[in-house]
Amino acid sequence: MSKTLAIDLDSVLADVVVTWVNEYNSLKDSDIAKEDIVAWDIHTLLPITEIESNSIFSDVWIHRWKDIPPTQNNIGKIIEKLKTENYRISILTRRERKTIPYVYKWLESKNIDCDDLIYIFDSTPKSIYPFDILIDDAPHNLAGIKFPKKAILFDQPWNRNFDWPIRINRLSDLFRIL
Numbered sequence: 001m002s003k004t005l006a007i008d009l010d011s012v013l014a015d016v017v018v019t020w021v022n023e024y025n026s027l028k029d030s031d032i033a034k035e036d037i038v039a040w041d042i043h044t045l046l047p048i049t050e051i052e053s054n055s056i057f058s059d060v061w062i063h064r065w066k067d068i069p070p071t072q073n074n075i076g077k078i079i080e081k082l083k084t085e086n087y088r089i090s091i092l093t094r095r096e097r098k099t100i101p102y103v104y105k106w107l108e109s110k111n112i113d114c115d116d117l118i119y120i121f122d123s124t125p126k127s128i129y130p131f132d133i134l135i136d137d138a139p140h141n142l143a144g145i146k147f148p149k150k151a152i153l154f155d156q157p158w159n160r161n162f163d164w165p166i167r168i169n170r171l172s173d174l175f176r177i178l
């Protein structure tokens with residue numbers, strides 16, 4: 001039977017913080033870079049509230065989805081190749097409902113063809129969803145994963161201090177470790 005890879009969207013497929021930072025800089029007249037975001041809770045680093053930070057995320061998805069880069073070129077081809085290697089691709093993403101149409105457009109524009117697409121609106125942990133392997137950049141999503149499920153950390157500046165046995169820098173690194 002094929003194994004299911006649950007792949008996070010924000011900061012694993014879509015490098016949304018690049019666009020978030022750009023939006024933040026224009027709103028706040030500042031000059032920060034993605035590499036400066038060294039904590040998961042951005043509001044603990046920058047003069048911004050949690051609500052405002054989240055609202056920039058939604059605004060970026062709604063108004064600037066075309067500007068959001070993928071984390072790697074040809075990401076659709078990488079997904080396609082994983083499928084030919086008999087993995088089911090389940091995109092598992094926690095987000096606000098109003099961003100859904102734009103997520104769909106973004107995935108289409110990047111030719112990302114998944115087997116299912118699961119939106120989480122509440123605080124249910126990702127660990128309870130059906131998958132064999134989770135790929136995520138958020139330490140709190142990985143921490144609850146128990147055997148026989150596995151989790152792979154997707155490297156981002158905000159998780160460099162999180163000690164986790166399997167870390168990848170780009171999605172295509174999966175071919176090396178799966």
Ligand SMILES: [Mg+2]
Binds near residue numbers: 008009010012136138
């Ligand atoms: Mg993420």
